[in-house]
Amino acid sequence: MANLLDGKKAADEVKAELKNEIEELKEDNIIPGLAAVLVGENPASKIYVNSKAKQCKKIGIHSEVICRPDDISHDDLIRLVVDLNKRDDIHGILVQEPLPQQINKLDLNLQINPYKDVDGFHPENLGRILIGEPLFLTCTPYGILELLRRNDISLNGKDVVILGRSNIVGKPLAAMIMQKWPETNGTVTVCHTGTKDISKHTKKADVVVCAMGIAEYLKDYMIKDDAIVIDVGINRIDDPEADKGYRLVGDVDFESCEKKCSWITPVPGGVGPMTIAMLLYNTVKACKLIKRITD
Ligand code: GUN
Numbered sequence: 597m598a599n600l601l602d603g604k605k606a607a608d609e610v611k612a613e614l615k616n617e618i619e620e621l622k623e624d625n626i627i628p629g630l631a632a633v634l635v636g637e638n639p640a641s642k643i644y645v646n647s648k649a650k651q652c653k654k655i656g657i658h659s660e661v662i663c664r665p666d667d668i669s670h671d672d673l674i675r676l677v678v679d680l681n682k683r684d685d686i687h688g689i690l691v692q693e694p695l696p697q698q699i700n701k702l703d704l705n706l707q708i709n710p711y712k713d714v715d716g717f718h719p720e721n722l723g724r725i726l727i728g729e730p731l732f733l734t735c736t737p738y739g740i741l742e743l744l745r746r747n748d749i750s751l752n753g754k755d756v757v758i759l760g761r762s763n764i765v766g767k768p769l770a771a772m773i774m775q776k777w778p779e780t781n782g783t784v785t786v787c788h789t790g791t792k793d794i795s796k797h798t799k800k801a802d803v804v805v806c807a808m809g810i811a812e813y814l815k816d817y818m819i820k821d822d823a824i825v826i827d828v829g830i831n832r833i834d835d836p837e838a839d840k841g842y843r844l845v846g847d848v849d850f851e852s853c854e855k856k857c858s859w860i861t862p863v864p865g866g867v868g869p870m871t872i873a874m875l876l877y878n879t880v881k882a883c884k885l886i887k888r889i890t891d
Pocket of ligand 1: 692715871
């Protein structure tokens with residue numbers, strides 16, 4: 597039976613550390629501020645954004661949720677971001693994805709001041725990771741590294757297979773793991789829809805990260821004994837026995853894999869809470885950076 601990589605516990609630790617730091621900042625009348633922009637009515641996005649705001653409040657970060665309708669024009673959304681860039685009380689800006697199709701995501705991310713880009717989606721921040729000179733680490737990959745670090749698991753010398761090449765998980769995570777940083781320095785393979793035989797890669801991997809958005813995709817016969825399994829997926833599957841008529845599962849078939857691997861993240865309670873914890877971490881970091889720049 598595998599050991600559980602408890603994301604809730606590690607996230608609580610990160611948040612407790614941040615709370616202390618925020619109390620110290622308050623002594624100098626500095627309050628970190630986060631603006632979260634929510635476009636449209638996507639129920640999952642609403643839950644995520646409200647959860648981010650709630651957790652900000654708990655540790656003393658000022659937060660604002662700014663809601664805009666699904667048919668907001670691209671220019672109006674850009675104007676909103678440009679206004680947030682100018683505000684002294686807002687140190688972090690995020691625009692929750694997915695976004696409606698009239699919004700050009702690249703153009704939007706380019707408009708966010710890279711020093712307020714706490715999601716780490718600005719091409720400058722992604723590029724900085726690639727060259728090993730990061731400002732903000734993208735929250736989900738950062739959360740994965742932090743969860744491993746807090747469980748004394750180093751990726752140094754390990755073969756890591758990432759399933760999924762998204763700009764917000766697979767690609768930045770690959771760029772981080774290949775760096776010669778203290779707990780990274782792993783050998784990375786990224787599998788995607790063009791990969792001929794995914795099992796061929798996962799069977800040899802010391803660590804498998806699943807981030808492709810297919811419910812319970814990774815099975816026990818696809819991994820080797822004692823692998824480390826990280827599940828980034830959050831999928832709703834029908835379950836007539838559940839109160840809501842559905843339940844949440846990851847991209848990993850937890851039941852079969854947990855019997856074979858050495859460490860595994862649960863869903864919920866694994867990577868998800870870490871993503872939010874690192875967003876809060878980045879917001880406090882943004883506040884300290886801006887303060888230093890303007891002092
Ligand atoms: N959609 C899914 N994950 C994220 C995230 O980390 N940040 C934002 N802004 N949108 C998301």
